[in-house]
Structure formats: C-alpha cells, structure tokens
Amino acid sequence: MSLESVLARIDSDLPAATDRLLELLRIPSISTDPAFKDACQSAADWLVADLTSLGVRASKRDTPGHPMVVGHVEGPEGQDVPHLLFYGHYDVQPVDPLNLWDRDPFDPAIEDTAKGKVIRGRGAADDKGQLMTFIEACRAWKAEHGALPCKITFFLEGEEESGSPSLVPFMQENAEELTCDLALICDTGMFNPSTPALVTMLRGLLGEELTITGPAKDLHSGMYGGIARNPIRVLSSVIANLHDAEGRVTVPGFYEGVPDLDPELKAQWDGLDFEPESFLGEVGLSQPAGETDRSGLEQIWSRPTCEVNGIWGGYTGEGFKTVLPSKAQAKISFRLVFQQDPLKIRESFRAYVQSMLPPDCTVDFHGHGASSAGIMETSAPSFEQARQALSDEWPEAAAYVGCGGSIPIAGHFKKILGMDAMLIGFGNDDDQIHSPNEKYDLNAFHKGMRSWARVLEALTRG
Template identity: 50%
Template sequence: MLAVAPVLDHLDRDFDGAVDRLCDLLRIRSVSTDFTYKDETRSAAQWLADQLTGMGFEASLRETPGHPMVVAHHPGPPGATGPHLLYYGHYDVQPPEPLELWNSPPFEPTIVDAKHGKRVVARGAVDDKGQVMTFIEAFRAWHAVHGTMPARITVLLEGEEETGSPNLVPFLEANREELGADICVVTDTNSWNIDTPAITYMLRGMLYLEVTLHGPSHDLHSGLYGGGVLNPINALTRVLAQIHDDQGRVQFPGFYDDVTPLSEAEREQWRGLGFDEDGFLAGVGLKTPRGEEGWSTLERVWARPTCDINGIWGGYTGAGSKTVIPARASAKFSCRLVAGQDPKKILAGIRAFLDARTPADCRWDVTTFGNSPAIKVPADSPHLKKAMAGLADIYGKPPVLIGSGGSIPVVGYIQRILGFDSILVGFGLDDDLIHSPNEKFELACYRNGMRSHAAILARMAEG
C-alpha cells in the first residue's frame, strides 16, 4: 500500500509551483463559444495532455467536429486490483465579456488578498480550470513521490462544456470500452463552505423548451381587428398562467407521478446544515421565499421538480409604437427534474397540457433544446463512502451530503452510456462569481482540493 503522508507533504512544499502552473493554464484563452479562440482552446488541451504525459500517463488529443478531447490513461501500480477511476473535467471557459467590469484583465491571473487569505482572479479560475488542476496536482505529487498512481486512472477532459457539450455523447458512445471504469470523479461543484467539504449526491435534470402559438396568418392592425379576433400573446399568457396552481404545484399531467420522495433522514440532515434562507434571498434582493408549499427552500431547490418561464415575446418590441396583433407569440421555459422523472414522459405531459388548451384556429410548435435526467447516487455506495473518508482525512470532519438545483448533463451521460455512477466532489464557493466578471478561486480551496484528491485516491486504492 503506497503511503499518502509523503504525497501530502510534497503538495505542501510545492504549493507555490502549483499556483504558478494554474496561472499558466489560466493565461490560455480557451473560450470555446468563439472560434476566434480555436487555436488557443486547442493549446489548452495540449498543455494538459503534456502535463499528464509528464506524470506517466499515456495522454493524447482526440479530434471531434469541434474542440478536441483530452484522454489519458495510467495503469496504476503493478498488479492493481482496486477500482478503476475516471476523472472528468473541462478546459474551456466562458467568454470574459463585459470586459469593463473586470478589476484586472480576465486572462492575466492576479493574486489578491481577501478574507480567506489569497485568491486568484481570472476567467476559468474555478470553472473549471482551477478545479481540474486540483486532481492534476494530486497526480503530480503521487508521481513525484512514488513514481506511479495508487490506482488505475483514466482522464477525460472536454473543451465544449460551456457550449453544451455537442460532441460529448457521440464521443462517449464511440469510445465506450476505452472509457470504462468503476466510478467517475467530477470536480465541478462546491464545498458547503470554506471549512466544510461537501459531496453533491443529487443533481436535478432539465428539459428545456420553446413553444410558439400560431394564430392569424399575418400581423394585424389592432384598430381594425382588435376585439374581433384572437390575439396570440393574450392567449399564450393565459395558458402559461395555468402552469402552476395556487400552491405552486406544476399542472402538467403526470408531472409528479415518478418523483422519488426524500427520506426523513435526508430532510433532517439538511435541516442541520444551518442554511441561511434570509441571506440566500437577500443576495438577490428579495425577502420572501416562494415556491411549492410544504417544502423548505433547500428542499425546493435541491429535490423538488419545477417549471420556470425563461423568456416570452411576440408582436412589436422595438422603440416607439407599432400597434399590431401579432401572428404568433412564443415563450421559452425549463423544467428542472428530480430522481425518478423521465424527461420524455414529462415532455408528453407538456404537449397534452398545451393541446388541451389550444384556442380555436390556432396551433402549437414545440421545440426541445435539450433534456437530461436527474441523478442521485446511493448514499451507501462504497465509492461514495471512500470519497467521504478521504475528505475527512484532510478537513478533520466528515463532509456533508448536499443536492444541487443545477444540472451537469455529463453525469447523466456517463451513467446512461458508460454504465456507472459519478461522485461530485468540488471545492468552489458560492461567491466565486462563476461566469461573471472577477471570477475567482480561493487558494485555500485550491490547496484543500489538491490534498483531498490525493487522500481520496489513497482511500480508493484500498480496494
């Protein structure tokens, strides 16, 4: 059994070097949504592949119709019999605009003093370059101390996560055998706070739609036709207003049929987290919680399905006046789904809901932009327990198990296509300004992340 203590010591001694390497990666403008940065995005992939090669991995870039994947393999120690681990992350970043809101250039990483010590400010600092580097640096330390990894490891890094991962599913399907493992480790989530580690064991899924209600054959003069014909905007808003009842429950047929209920033990644990509801609301300028009655705010956000209208338009919306009754009106809305719900079944219920409310002489167009199922990792998973033990080794206390209202589609794809679960262990904080100007990563979180991944590897290797 390879000892982890000298690996942790090496990480501590080399911390300044690890920060320098993170800054080197952050300087590469790997903005996947803008092909102006195509060459630099590829450079980020190559930089990571080179780092892994230097640690004894067999690493290469794999071409896709878009940006390349980085795939790397390490056989582990001779005769390795423990679990085979797949590590997933992404090396692309969001566009930096609006540039004028940054306190320093977004691709010139800056170390600044803050309440938790020092932090690095740059685009991609926490999403996801800093988090990826937590396990890369753990690998580096294992290689430096022992000349090998403690377990069999595969690494998959993609360059299109910020564009919706258009080539990920085909890549997983085409490389199912090569990417096979026992568990996936995803580092793209948060700690509970800077002193308390967390494992996200449930993620909501999502179904995202655009609906258009078509009425008259063309836009009409509201003076000549107003009061005599149907107005699609009026009709659409009446239909959308029926999505929720007075208790905040979604009215699509069958919407709650397959929802996996929370256990009382889960509800009790979440009540013990000390969630600051007032602070949560005040952070967005509100005071009053809203949503489905009978559930706490955490339960609504983490474990209850929802439907929210994300945009609505029709007719004339430009400057000045133009009095028309429009030919059509449209809306975008998203359903966040929970464990047990099938996006296809929910879509069928939405169609039935709309069809039952179609005004005379009208028709609907429904476009689906994406769907992914919710994920819930069993709390008694042996891999989850080992990850929890590794975190406790570093923090001196057990991690909390939390949910997330957001969606990470890759977790569902890995489960569906590759056939195994993921453990989501991340080291970001709620105030890291992901996707916003002045994105940052606390160096204390970076250090804890590296040490935690080293310890989790040691625990996983126990078999």
C-alpha cells in the same frame, strides 16, 4: 504509502502549482466561439504535456469539434488497486460583457480580497482550477512515492461549455478504453466554504420553445382591439396556469416518478446551515417561491421545476406602437428529478398547452434538449470512504447534497459505460462562474489538492 508526506509535498509546492494553473488560465479556450479554435487546441496540448510529465500515457484525440485529452497510468506494480477515471473540462465560457471585468480575463492573477486570496480569471473555478486540483494531487503522489496509488484514466473534454456535441459519440466509440471501476468528476462545489460536499443528486433538464399564432398578420389595436384574439393574452394565460396557488406544477402527470425524500437524507439536509431568506437576500429577494410545503434545500435540490426563461411578442422597441401581434413566443425549461421521464413530460406539456388554446389560435413547439436526472448510489462503500476523507481535511464534516443544476456527463458514465460517478468539487457560490470577474479561492485550490490526495488514499485503501 504515506499520505502525510503527500500532503506535505502539496503544501510546499503550492506556489509552483498556482503558477501552473495561471499558465493554463492564460489560454483563452472558449469552445463556443470558432475564433478560439486554435486556443482550444493549445489548451489540450498543454494538458497532454503536463500529464506526460507525470508519467501518464496521454494523447490528444481529435473529434468533429474540439479535442479530447485521454491519459492512462498504472498504479503500484503488483498491487490489486481500483481503476478510477477522472473527468474535467478545459474549455471555458465567453467573457462578455468585457467592460464588467476588473482585469483582462485571460491575464489571471492572485488577488487579495476581504475573504482572503483568490485566483482571478476566466476558467479559474469552471473548470481549470478544479481540474488542476486533481492533477496536482497526482503530481504530489508521484513525487513522493514514484507512482500513483491506483490505476487512473484521465478524460478531459473541450466542449462542455458548448453543449458537448462530440462527447457521447466519443464515449460510445471508446467505451472499452474508458470503462473503469468508478468515475470522479470535479465540476461542482462546496456546501459552504467550510463544508465539503459529495453531490449525489443532479436535476435533469427539458427545454421547450412555443409560438402561439392568432391573426394572420399584426393588427391595428384600434380597429381590431377587443374583437380579435391577442396571442400575448393567450400565452400569458397559458403561463399563468402552469402553477397552482401552492407552487405546484399543473402539467398532468408531472410528478410521476418523484418520491418524497428519504427521511435520513432529509434529516441531514435539515441539519445543514441553510436559511432561504439569506440565500435569496444575496440576489435581492426574500421569500421562497416554490412549493409551499417543501424546505428551501428541497426546492433547489430534490423538487422539479417549471420556469419561464424568456417571453416576447408584439412591439418592444423604443416608443409605442399600438399593435395586436400575430405571434407570441416563450421559452420554458423544466428541471427534473429522480425518475421523471423528460420525453413523457414534453408530450404531456404540449398536450396541456393545446388544451388551453381558444379558437383561432395555433401553437408550434421546438424542443431544446431533454435529459433525465442523475442519482448516485451512495450505498457503495466508496462513497462513505470519500466522505470521511473529505471530512478529515475540512473544518466541517462532508455532506451528501443535491445540485439544482444539470451535469449530463454523470448520466452518460452510467448509461454508456455502466459506471457510477462521484461528484466532488471545491467551488463556492460566489465564484461568479460564467460571469465577469470569475475567481477561485486560493484556499479552495490548496485544500482541494489535499482533499483529492486523501480521497485517492481512501479509495485505494478500501
């Protein structure tokens, strides 16, 4: 099958492909807000109809929450081709605060910016635009050759932005149907606007909320100040002791399962154009604050973290109230890497906090999820085939990179379906996902389609 004719078809069909994306973006499929339940149904229906138009046997599958969209299509008749699964999500984040948007978030449009044309609207980059790059690549293959180059299962979720409560049960119940040779996930980004990336490392996530209680009630600071234990002081001391002077986390056993980075991969990362000062400068900072003996990319891709996400206690309203609070609370998250065990770390963290409590104080804990890190095995030939295919499309060679965030679906594919996952996306750091004025570069949308066409051809060719 000719790849060049597919690429040419993508180029000529870009206006129509953009119109289809804009149509999907107009559906306000906010999964976390029950007021938009019907919109999530509409988005699923839209995708079923679009996939069906490509000859995909697609259907909407009900769940206790929002529906899944599942579709299957065969490759060329009589050929031994791989069976790929493509995953994306059609739900989007809420749009608040609405007053910070420059336009209606569900009235998407193409806008000219100093950096080029962008597609502006909620979901443009996360994840409808990314999802459609793959579907449009398939559309071009079908138009040119009458069939897709390989067997493909489409698996599109409607709850990713609200914690995916239906995902694991659905995968377990439909494991035989969903199991393929390799999963493809398009929910990540480029290293920079000219360098594509395959994400091979995802950090896990552990969330903990703690409440330290001292006196039985709030106290007058004049009558009890000094003699009574203040839970905010205790909590502040606990938090201050979670890191040492070199930025290392002090929780006992925290670094078990965290090896040094492979020298070859570290050399590749060191060769990437990344300056921590410039990266931090975009958010008004200047100096890296993690482990002092690690590079900037190591700190955000391959090293674990402990961060305070919220802290409160006492009187925080207008004016002043001289009170010793009864309670002090904090939310703390850990990003985990390699083989760190989130449940062991939870146990160790709780014991460590207990050990730092003075007399007259107690602590209660509430967990907020625990997921392990994801490591993609890049020794499989398919990874290098995909990396070369991406390199052929973009100005710079594709790189294997880490991701500071957590994408649990990759781990679910491995644990539930026994499949490796390949994470390829075309978002950029300035896409403002989850924020007002989200956008997706039109060039990323266009070259993302071309990239997937190349990757499909490479994986099929073997």
